[in-house]
Amino acid sequence: MTLLGPADVRQLAERLGIRPTKQLGQNFVHDPNTVRRIVRAAELAPDDVVLEVGPGLGSLTLALLENGNRVCAVEIDPPLAGALPETVGKYAPEHADRLTVIAGDALRVELSGVAPTALVANLPYNVAVPVVLHLLATVPSLRRGLVMVQKEVADRLTAGPGSRVYGVPSVKLAWYATSRQAGKVPASVFWPVPNVESGLVAFTVLGDDKSDIPTRPETFAVVDAAFAQRRKTLRAALAGWAGGPVEAERILRAAGVDPKLRGEQLTVEDFTRIASQRRRAAASG
Template identity: 60%
Template sequence: MTLLGPAEIRDLAEQLELQPTKRLGQNFVVDGNTVRRIVRTAKVEAGDEVLEVGPGLGSLTLGLLEAGARVTAVEIDSRLATQLPLTVAALAPESSERLTVITDDAMKVANLPGAPRRLVANLPYNVSVPVLLHLLQSVDSLETALVMVQAEVGQRIAAAPGSKVYGSPSVKAAWYGRWATAGQVSRQVFWPVPNVDSILVSFERGERPGSEQERRATFTLVDAAFAQRRKMLRQALAELLGGSAAASARLEAAGVDPTLRGEQLSVGDFLAIARAA
């Protein structure tokens, strides 16, 4: 199959009178080897149901179809969503029936056709974390993911407690399963070239540790703890839990040292605090 290169990407952009925007995080992959590496790392096989978010001009879409996957692509830009099936029909007509394009905001989708098992995407830098968390919460069929995000963001998502980059996204992502970095991606494989490098981050779903009500309570605690991450938990959670003394008592009831900071706690620790109410 012919994948999109720099010339084809620019031709498509010119045809659509498209000026990539930072608002939509539009940076298009122009290197076929990188596309095939992503598909290979994601372990996509023939017959897999794959969700792709932000397919753009179709670089990764074509690579997924080449591997034999059935692809549901969610694209917020109506021009790109309209063009994508035409590009596939021109370059891989035998794959057209395996592509479904949905014109929508990925932050709003829930029930998707085909019950996709894998998420494989080059996520827009500006919304990568909220999109990921929304999809993991809303699309129950997802079992694995391989996403390309800004390197700093990807390292934070996959970070373990105690790491310098461990934060709110790390804890919330861990609610859904196991994360790991899976390789760097040079900024030079994109058009336009972004100001940062990217990273691949992999995910395998695990059993959710608590109910939906407990998730919301846990995430509220996480937000409070990391809003003042340099403070001890008894101080950072004081306003939320009714004062420093009440916070200390709640933390001790959960088996958590009140003098610790949020960056030292696992998602299980935060859940224990929520359950100690």
């Protein structure tokens, strides 16, 4: 099976009249070795149904199909969405029946009738975090994933408590899944060449279906408040959320959290206990 090389990518883009835009975060991978490495790193099972967001010209799509998986590709750019089945038909006709293309925004599209079990994607840098968190919240069938993002974003997503880059994305991803960095991707394998390095983030969704747990929005509200003012102690940062610094301190102490700590020192379990403690306090009057 033939994958897309640099000449193929340029020819496809020219034929479609595609000029990569920063607005859509379009940087197309043109190296077959890279997309095969991404597929290997994803550790897909033969029966995994892969959700690919932003397939672009189809480089990674072809590698996923070559691996034997069914692929549901969501593409926001209409010309690219329309051309993908034709590209697969040309380069991998024997796998064309295993591709489904949905034209739309991954943050809004309906995946009715599709139950993807793995997310594998080269995500546009400007929407990577919202897309990952949205899909984990709305697609309960997802069990694992591997996404290529800006290296700086990969660092934030996988950071642990106490890290300089630990923040809202780190905690929210940890709510849904365990994560790790799975390698770097050089800028030279993209067209056009971005001015940043990319990184791979692998994640495994935690056993329970956490998308429907009522404490998720409550916990995320605590997380947002704690990191809105990073330099403040939790007692001060959560004052607005709790109804005042005194009440914030009471809730924190009841949850077993030192009010003098800062948000970057807490685990996702700590934030969940704080949210649960406030709910119990509200229920008791």
